[in-house]
Amino acid sequence: MPDQPQPQPQSGQPEGGDRPREILARLYALLSLVYIVWMLWAVMVPDHQKTAMRLRLLRSCELVTRRLARLTGAASVSHEARTGQQSYALPYGLSVAGDLFRELYDRARDVSA
Secondary structure (H helix, E strand, O other): OOOOOOOOOOOOOOOHHHHHHHHHHHHHHHHHHHHHHHHHHHHHOOHHHHHHHHHHHHHHHHHHHHHHHHHHHHHHHHHHHHHOOOOOHHHHHHHHHHHHHHHHHHHHOOOOO
């Protein structure tokens, strides 16, 4: 039997051995970018702006979780009225998360309760 030619990889597609190397190269580039952004944040953004951003983020998280707790609580009451099954774990968890965000917000503002 004559020797059959080996199939050549198509252009633009890496061979099987190059795939992990390509993934590592992209991961390295992503981590380098994250590090650069973190360094710029640490050096160039004043502390009062960092604190203001942190407070806004914590307050927004609190408001969102409290609203979701109210909505899921109302849905749970409706579900209980229809089926007789109680399911309040999610509204309770969201309420606890809202309390946690409020505590973190107060701590960031140095407000003692």
